[in-house]
Amino acid sequence: MPTVSVVTLAKGRPAHLRNVLLGLERQTQPPAEFIVAVMQDAPYDLPEVGFPVRQILVPGRELPLAAARNRGVAAATGDDVVFLDVDCIPAPGLVADYARALSELDGLLMGEVLHLPERATLGPWDYPGLDAAAERHSDRRGPPAAGIEICHDYRCFWSLNFAIRRATFLATGGFDERYTGYGGEDTDFGKLLDRQGIPIAWMKGARAYHQYHPHHMPPVHHLESVVRNAELFEAKWGYRTMGHWLYAFKVMGLIDDTPGRPIAILRRPGPEDLSLTGQQSHQPYTNSASVIRHMEALQAVPATVPGSEPAPVVA
Numbered sequence: 001m002p003t004v005s006v007v008t009l010a011k012g013r014p015a016h017l018r019n020v021l022l023g024l025e026r027q028t029q030p031p032a033e034f035i036v037a038v039m040q041d042a043p044y045d046l047p048e049v050g051f052p053v054r055q056i057l058v059p060g061r062e063l064p065l066a067a068a069r070n071r072g073v074a075a076a077t078g079d080d081v082v083f084l085d086v087d088c089i090p091a092p093g094l095v096a097d098y099a100r101a102l103s104e105l106d107g108l109l110m111g112e113v114l115h116l117p118e119r120a121t122l123g124p125w126d127y128p129g130l131d132a133a134a135e136r137h138s139d140r141r142g143p144p145a146a147g148i149e150i151c152h153d154y155r156c157f158w159s160l161n162f163a164i165r166r167a168t169f170l171a172t173g174g175f176d177e178r179y180t181g182y183g184g185e186d187t188d189f190g191k192l193l194d195r196q197g198i199p200i201a202w203m204k205g206a207r208a209y210h211q212y213h214p215h216h217m218p219p220v221h222h223l224e225s226v227v228r229n230a231e232l233f234e235a236k237w238g239y240r241t242m243g244h245w246l247y248a249f250k251v252m253g254l255i256d257d258t259p260g261r262p263i264a265i266l267r268r269p270g271p272e273d274l275s276l277t278g279q280q281s282h283q284p285y286t287n288s289a290s291v292i293r294h295m296e297a298l299q300a301v302p303a304t305v306p307g308s309e310p311a312p313v314v315a
Contacts, residue, residue: 005078107199111206157190181225
């Protein structure tokens with residue numbers, strides 16, 4: 001079987017990272033190495049495991065997600081590279097599933113993702129417990145019933161849990177490091193693969209369990225970087241990406257994204273915005289669609305002026 005390097009990007013969340021490492025210890029095919037691209041000043045204190053663990057520091061004032069992925073691959077020695085977010089616990093067959101699938105398809109493969117509420121990993125966990133608590137995201141399509149299924153729309157690429165042959169990644173030139181902060185760098189990479197004729201595909205297996213952490217969706221806490229990266233994507237490809245988030249920001253009154261003009265931030269998110277978009281501890285995930293429906297429903301209700309007479313009924 002091909003050798004597999006696992007790369008994780010990490011800033012904070014040490015408990016999440018230790019769970020990732022624990023999941024990698026339980027693999028049916030151990031990884032050749034685990035590389036942590038550390039996006040903070042100091043490396044993590046990690047336990048000894050049965051495979052090499054290397055930490056590389058990737059400096060950056062904002063989240064250097066694109067640069068960290070590129071540095072991870074540059075440091076990797078495996079034939080294949082698996083990317084797991086720091087909040088994703090790998091199922092026991094994840095490494096073996098990706099190695100087998102990448103021997104069949106030279107492309108980018110996306111494994112399954114299930115989402116966990118906070119209680120699922122508060123103490124010692126096992127896989128039957130994770131399976132019982134996990135839910136599939138309502139805004140994301142599930143895996144195929146079996147095997148590999150090509151996605152013909154590059155926007156399906158989701159960087160939470162994916163794998164690619166190292167040589168193929170290097171041939172693409174990697175992620176565009178002009179993207180900093182949150183949002184857009186993975187869609188840009190998907191567009192790059194599409195232009196180069198490299199297939200993007202879902203697959204059955206290679207499951208990861210997304211651990212709970214306080215989050216907002218749409219990501220109002222990353223408003224500035226989403227806007228900036230959407231405009232970078234437009235300058236590069238001729239149109240904006242992250243349209244569902246931009247639309248949500250618009251109906252919330254946070255931005256003016258009139259076509260043909262730079263996106264204007266009208267105000268910063270306040271407590272009500274954070275409350276509306278925030279994930280609660282009992283929720284395995286939050287989504288933009290519910291926020292958009294809520295705001296559209298509010299805007300559909302005519303405003304009532306206090307003290308005014310009701311409008312006459314017209315037959």
